Amino acid sequence: MTDRVFNFSAGPAMLPDDVLKDVQSELLDWNNSGMSVMEVSHRSKEFISVAETSEADLREILNIPDDFKVLFLQGGATGQFSSVPLNISRPEDTADYIITGNWGKKAFKEAKNLLNAVAVSDESGSNFTTLPNTNDIKFSNNPAYIHITPNETVYGVEFDTIPKINHIAPVVADLSSTILSRPINFDDVDLLYAGAQKNIGPAGITIVIIRENLLNKARIGTPEILNYTTMSESDSMYNTPPTLAWYIAAKVFQWIKNSGGVEEMYRRSSEKSKNLYEFIDNSNFYNAPVEISARSKMNVVFTLKNNDLDAEFIKLAEKNGLTNLKGHRSIGGMRASIYNAMSIEGVNALVNFMKLFEKEHN
Ligand SMILES: *Cc1c(COP(=O)(O)O)cnc(C)c1O
Numbered sequence: 001m002t003d004r005v006f007n008f009s010a011g012p013a014m015l016p017d018d019v020l021k022d023v024q025s026e027l028l029d030w031n032n033s034g035m036s037v038m039e040v041s042h043r044s045k046e047f048i049s050v051a052e053t054s055e056a057d058l059r060e061i062l063n064i065p066d067d068f069k070v071l072f073l074q075g076g077a078t079g080q081f082s083s084v085p086l087n088i089s090r091p092e093d094t095a096d097y098i099i100t101g102n103w104g105k106k107a108f109k110e111a112k113n114l115l116n117a118v119a120v121s122d123e124s125g126s127n128f129t130t131l132p133n134t135n136d137i138k139f140s141n142n143p144a145y146i147h148i149t150p151n152e153t154v155y156g157v158e159f160d161t162i163p164k165i166n167h168i169a170p171v172v173a174d175l176s177s178t179i180l181s182r183p184i185n186f187d188d189v190d191l192l193y194a195g196a197q198k199n200i201g202p203a204g205i206t207i208v209i210i211r212e213n214l215l216n217k218a219r220i221g222t223p224e225i226l227n228y229t230t231m232s233e234s235d236s237m238y239n240t241p242p243t244l245a246w247y248i249a250a251k252v253f254q255w256i257k258n259s260g261g262v263e264e265m266y267r268r269s270s271e272k273s274k275n276l277y278e279f280i281d282n283s284n285f286y287n288a289p290v291e292i293s294a295r296s297k298m299n300v301v302f303t304l305k306n307n308d309l310d311a312e313f314i315k316l317a318e319k320n321g322l323t324n325l326k327g328h329r330s331i332g333g334m335r336a337s338i339y340n341a342m343s344i345e346g347v348n349a350l351v352n353f354m355k356l357f358e359k360e361h362n
Pocket of ligand 1: 011075076077078079103149151152153174175176177195196198
C-alpha cells in the first residue's frame with residue numbers, strides 16, 4: 001500500500017484513516033452477512049439499523065432539537081438550491097439571499113427561476129474577502145425565508161456563528177463545508193443542508209435538517225424525491241438511498257463521537273487554522289487575502305506574493321506528500337482545506353514545507 005498523503009482537497013475531501021480501514025475490513029463480509037453493505041436491501045433489518053443509528057448519532061453530536069427532522073437525500077447541495085424554494089415558498093413570494101461567495105451566488109441564481117429572489121447583501125465588491133454585518137442588512141418585507149452560506153468554500157470566508165436574524169423569517173443555511181466542525185445553535189436556523197463530500201463522508205448523500213413547521217408546504221408538482229415531507233414520512237427511503245455513502249457517513253459520526261464531539265472538532269479546527277494563518281501573516285512571502293474576522297477555519301486561502309512560483313510550489317508540495325493545494329479555478333492562488341479529517345500533524349507539515357519553500361525561493 002502506498003503511503004497516505006496529506007490531502008488538502010476542498011471536496012471530495014479526505015476521510016479519517018480509521019473510517020476507511022473499518023470500511024475495508026467489512027467490505028466483503030459485512031455484519032456476518034457474507035455480502036458487502038452495497039449488496040443488501042436498504043429495507044433489510046441490518047441496513048435500517050445503520051440508518052437509525054446514524055440519525056441518532058447525528059442528533060447527539062449536533063444536539064438537534066426534537067422539533068427538527070433529519071433527512072438523508074441525494075442531489076448534493078446544488079439540488080437543494082431548487083429544493084428549498086420548491087418546498088417552502090410560492091412563486092409569488094420573495095426570498096432574501098445573503099451572498100458572500102460563489103455558492104451563495106449559485107443558490108441565488110437558481111432561486112430566481114422559482115420565486116422573487118433578492119440579493120439583500122453581496123460582498124462581491126471586496127472580491128469576497130469580507131463579510132457583512134447582518135444587523136445592517138435591509139431585509140425585504142415579509143420574505144418566505146433568508147438564505148445564507150455560513151462558510152464559503154472557494155473564497156475561504158466564514159461567519160463565526162450563524163448570524164442572529166431575529167426571526168424575521170425562517171433562516172436557511174448551506175453548511176456544506178462547515179457542518180460538524182463546530183456546534184450549531186438551532187435557535188438561529190430553521191433549515192440547513194449540506195452535501196457530504198467535505199465533512200460528512202463520500203459524495204452521494206445530502207443531509208437536510210428542517211424544523212417540522214416547515215414541512216407540508218411544498219408546491220404542487222414538486223417531485224417526490226425533492227419533497228421534504230415525502231422523504232420525512234418515508235424515513236428518507238421513498239426510493240433507494242445511497243446506501244454505501246450513508247453507511248460511511250454513519251462511521252464518520254461515530255468517529256466524531258469517539259473523538260470528543262463537535263466541540264473537540266472546533267478546538268482542533270481553531271488550532272489548525274490559527275497555526276496556518278499566523279504563519280502566513282508573519283511571512284512576507286505569502287499572503288492571506290481574507291479579512292481577519294472573516295477567515296474560514298475550514299478553507300484557508302493564500303497566495304504567493306510572486307505568483308510565478310505557484311506551479312513550482314504545487315509541484316514540490318506534492319513531492320512532499322501535500323496534495324490538492326491549488327486554489328479554485330476561479331480565483332487562483334492556493335487553498336488548504338482542513339476539514340475534520342485533516343490532522344494537526346498535516347497542517348504542521350504544510351507549515352514546515354511553506355517555511356522551507358520560502359527560504360529556498362526568497
Ligand atoms: C461544495 C459546495 C456546494 C456544492 O455541493 P454539491 O454536493 O457538489 O452540489 C454547495 N455549497 C457549498 C457551500 C459547498 O461547499
